[in-house]
Ligand code: ADP
């Protein structure tokens with residue numbers, strides 16, 4: 435699907451979320467502040483996206499991001515959370531996170547169990563992994579956005 439606001443470049447500090455990502459889902463998500471969420475294009479489609487992410491001056495890694503209200507948890511505010519597809523040695527709260535959102539994977543959904551949410555996230559990661567291998571996506575990995583520190 436082609437969305438006019440993509441690719442979308444975002445940057446901001448990593449803040450504390452609800453603490454459910456790693457503990458309940460085995461999938462940590464770096465959360466942005468409310469300000470970043472409020473700066474999104476008005477017509478953004480809530481859902482799961484893929485693209486590139488960079489923590490401080492670390493390398494650029496693949497990512498999946500969830501933008502929305504997490505119907506499974508019924509959050510009150512729109513959140514922007516990024517799972518960086520890399521094993522970090524420690525947490526990076528307070529760091530600067532840059533993301534380049536390239537494409538849309540699917541709408542946010544509700545699930546009848548935590549386990550089906552986890553399985554769906556695993557598939558999202560596999561899909562993102564493949565979609566980020568195409569030349570058009572790889573080109574954005576070296577965009578000035580990531581090299582200008
Ligand atoms: P919170 O609810 O506070 O966002 P999570 O359980 O979602 O907590 O964990 C997110 C935190 O885990 C991030 O803010 C970051 O400091 C750390 N983290 C470690 N590895 C990753 C990763 N690969 N992707 C995203 N965050 C990670």
Ligand code: RBF
Nearest residue numbers: 454455463498500504505506507517542543558
């Ligand atoms: N939450 C939902 O309620 N529905 C979803 O369909 C959903 N999909 C997600 C997909 C990915 C790739 C990620 C990283 C998160 C997703 N979440 C979804 C958000 C998840 O509920 C959230 O990360 C945790 O609640 C921790 O804040």
Ligand code: MG
Nearest residue numbers: 451455463464
């Ligand atoms: Mg999180």
